[in-house]
Amino acid sequence: MKTQWLQICENLQNRLNPGTYKVWVAPLAATLEGDVIRLAAPNGFVATWVRDRLLGEIAEAAADVFGRAMEVTVEAGNPPAKTPRTAPARPAADGEARRARAPRPAAAPPLVTSAAEQLSLPITMPARQTHHWRYGFDTFVVGPTNDMAYAAARNMTRSGAAVDTLFLSSGPGLGKTHLTQAVGQALCEASNRSNPKVEYLTAEEFSSCFVQALQSRTVDRFKGRFRDVDLLLLEDVHFLQGKEKMQDEVLSTIKSLQEKGSRVVLTSSFAPCELRNVDNSLVSRFCSGFLAGIEKPDASTRRRILQEKAKLNNAPLSDSVVDLLADRLTGDIRQLESCVHNLLLKAKLLGCTISVEMAQEILAQYSLDDPFLDVDAIIRKVCEGFGLSPEQLASRSRKQNLVVARNTIFYLARKHTDLSLQDIGDKFSRRHSTVLKGIASVERELRRESPLGRQIAGTLAMLERG
Template sequence: MMTTAWNQILNSLEKSLNPGLYTVWIKPLSGEVDGNRVRLKAPNEFVANWVRDRLLRAVREAARQVLDREPEIEITVKASTTTKVARTAKKVAPKQPVARQAGLPIMQMPKTSAVNWRFSFDDFVVGPGNELACAASKSMCSNGMHSDHLFLSSSPGLGKTHLLHSIGRELCLHSNRNRVNVACLSAEQFANRLVMAIRANTISQFKTQFREHVDVLLLEDIHFFQGKEKMQNELLGTLNALRERGCKVVLTSPFLPRELKGIDRQLVSRFCSGFLANIDRPDLETRRLIVQQKARKMQVDVPVEVSELLAERITSDIRQLESCLNNLVLKARLLNRAVSMELAWEVLENYALTNATPDYRHIIEFVCKSYDLSEDQLRSKSRKRQIVLARNTAFYLARRHTELSLKDIGEKLGRKHSTVLKGITNVEREISRQTPLGRQIEQTVERLS
């Protein structure tokens, strides 16, 4: 009866909650019902606290429906098997320290220190658009999620890299391994290492390094592998080997797996085998909190009205928002002036000012004006370098600022889904490499208002 009642509560929660919330937070719980008392056990304190803070009302309502009376909810943490082993070992070595479990083979060694990680969870501002992705990322570090595979997706500049580095830092700091072998690199870097290994006839060493020695693989921009069959085969072999060893894998891309073209079906299936978390654009309150947190970190006083102005005018790219604040503070210091609305407006002239998110029509007009082209030229079949560049910029901006799918964007400009995807990837690559062309594109993009 106790088990039956808990299963009924689970079924009710599965129907009422977002599938992602149910999978990450409710599914790991074990429960039993005794009268009107519902006892829940979480795999760790992180999950227990999250359920208490965010989902207790939903659990209480589901239990009330099943039990037909007001329930008493009790949430505790399951006894750790590591702790049990340690208690037994105390008879032989009473002062043996117990290391924190992080999903890796247990070794009673001092923890490693985190180096070269650019970001942490502490400086990640959580809002409605990224709450689930952040929670899933934290769960990867605490065994709170029943998956060792995470796929993060979002438009550029919304926090994928921040979460990726935060996961790496957290695992290095709190693993029960003396030295966690974390491989954090882009898909292009992975491909370059593979090419060098083939040329140097050291492919067996390459396979050993990534398949046998890596504990955690953090791989960015996996859409780079589109159309690269041999590289996809190696990546699939690597992911399969890591899965068999129980290693953690986190992948990122601006595109969801189903949007990728020229990718082997088995590899797409592997991308989808874990938890998929999408990061949406931050709302106004989240952007305002980001400005305030960044200002505190820089130890500078930014008036509330200034932080609100920046948050209102830069809406779609957190990197650009932070860059604007950095430039504002630097200009104030160089001029020996206080941060003010007047100074903020001066700095904002160099950035994309938006009263609202630009729509598709606004984007096309902007691109045509920036590249001195007509809309007919933009839609034409011409392969002239300037027209192709303008067309790719339009693809990139439409993806970044609108809710249009890749297929919809392509249809509006008379192009296939795969052409849109390739164009966006080319623009991102040039911007990320900061080539002369990339800087030119970036300056053009930042003028969109």
Template sequence: MTNTAWKQILRSLEKSLNPGVYTVWIKPLRGTVEGNKLTICAPNDFVANWVRDRLLQVIKETAAQVLGNEPKITVVANVEKKSVAPVIKKPVRSKPLGERVQAKEIGLPIVNAPKPIPVQNWRFSFDDFVVGPSNELALAASKSISNTAFASDHLFLSSGPGLGKTHLLHSVGQQLCKVSNRNNLRVACLSSEDFATRMVLAIKGRQIDQFKTQFRENLDVLLLEDVHFFQGKEKMQEELLCTMNALRDRGCKVVLTSSFLPKEFSGIDNRLVSRFCSGFLAHINRPDMETRRRIVLEKARRLQVAVPVEVTDLLAERITTDIRQLESCLNNLVLKARLLNRAVTMDLAWEVLDNYAVPNAAPDFGHIMEFICKSYSLSEDELKSKSRKRQIVLARNTAFYLARKHTDLSLKAIGEKLNRRHSTVLKGITKVEREISQQTPLGRQIEKTAERLTP
């Protein structure tokens, strides 16, 4: 029974956490439930301390849902194990790309997708990507790098949150695995934070040489998300630069994503910025009304539900800045209709939209400031002050995030309105996006606050 309870907790955590966080920090844990006590065994002290400092609250909340009450949690380290660094396999000599692939895993979170490619590895494909004027260049570049004829082996995709970067990244990975003539195409698809975590674990486990071999010599394709994470991290920047140079020299393909363009980065080595810019850069803008309508229709088709034209138009009119939110709204609308055994109607759509949409889909900066001050019980002067109080910093970072998401203001312009440098704005937005993507308690709080934004 105790083993079953821990497995249920793991399954719930896998659904709620960022895949990279779950793979690196949660999956290696072992848990034992005895009455109202949950004992978690980590592979070593480093992982145990990380879990205690950063993941204990979300584990406690998940365990409470599974067990029916909040348990007392103890995190201990397995002293018998010295490292959780993955086993590094010997390099395999590269072959040209061109035919279908049968691949296997070579350590976490590097995935060499088997045939057929499992859903958990490649969540998206080009077939279900809805193209429009805002993203047609990014789509064309992503498709091109998936073929051997593309002039560059390096692609940098940028956009605001929820506009399709991850979708295209996974589509590239899936397509390359389909067309490769390698029996074991070696693809690493991971976030920049996962890359950094693996590097730290390798250093702790005295396996940095194996880490370098794995990423510089044992890869054919590197798909790396959110490279703005490396800002201010000099040693990690140096390792990434050496990795990218090595992959370039071997003719490997590299696709990077970020919420910002390279020129907007702060605290990044100029050589690395140059490397980011060495390939093709494609920015994804906010989709227009017609593209949003087609996204709703495509999602409805996949859900096998009929959505009236007026409902499609309503969703597309109200949710304009985040495609993930648009799809989530439709998902919830369809689920509510099925649970209530009702048809998808305008009345039902309005009920669901109360949780998502804003009457004015593009609030200006003034309204965002008013909303933030009201939400956090602060004055505008306090937001603009030099105060580093936790609540004020959180409110200020949330304002940065919402201004970037809902307006066309540059980072510099946003910073000037709040008496901050553009580098401070960038760091604040990065922190907010990280909390939201990892679905931490703070991230969920920020997300709920952002959803209430109304003019």
């Protein structure tokens, strides 16, 4: 079983994000009894979490390794010992002596370093750090599609602010992180303390800290860290979907901060009403402050963004180049930034000025005028890019390449069409929550720049250029 379990773990490492694998799968130990794989978790909390959320993934990974369906069980404690086979004892007067001489059953050794052993080591949360903010309000370009979000974020940084909780939602690359960091930077600069109490992290990082606190029995310290702040900036809260224990902790944290007058900024790729498997009390807290959505910038705002990006790089663009780029590039802000950087790099390498002709050459590498007319066109392009058929994508298979391809379609459909999450899911007979989870998975890998994330980014670039 040792070899098979290592293969299953390798399979799961490809299926799961690194944080999930490290926290929940790596501590497990495994034994095999017929067609049953028995997993031992270090404690009941881990056993319940794995049983509720990962059992299907583990069973599929096991089926890939064994070539047949395997039953998987998860319990807390050490894996059960196996009794070695011995010849049956013959009835005899010295039967008790023979039983006394029989070898004792040996407990099966864990195949992965168990969390029980890891728990003997101190697990500490990183100390609060001084943040180095990349973005501020001075470089945020305001337009009709983001003016309410900007105004609300600005208001949070003023004394006696009307807004103490802000929920920002938008598609990727439209300015959520920029505004979030701008709030943190402004409040830190306005504080009369050298190191104001600010916590800035993603919901996934918050969850990892909480799990570490549970394992090291330092939950009180964890609560003291996150509930004793002046400002909490928590990104990607859609990660909390389906994670009941984490939702309870986030709810308690937000409630505590609101009661003491602290400020909270939350971001998500989805509005609160679009979230699924999130406790109603937590959604209510999300909605208790100001809700602000950010849409794609209009042409006028795109022109000013291009000018601002060029200015930051000390390479102003001519009006004709700016007009060309703003008219042809209608995607997110990252697309505009990428185009400017490519123009500047090409001009530097060639030792010439940026011209309209050069801009046209660069534009040939980008998706123009939202060429994806509908989700069917997106499906065709993804099938071509991944070498799959529409029938394979529509199947119930959970093989990694199919899952990544489906998630890529969900991501592109969300980005390039006006379809709802449910409409996108209907194309594959998937639930709204499955689509949301898939989009969040793509965003997470892109943000981490993991090997899978870089592969997805390359595929996205190829598809969008196509």
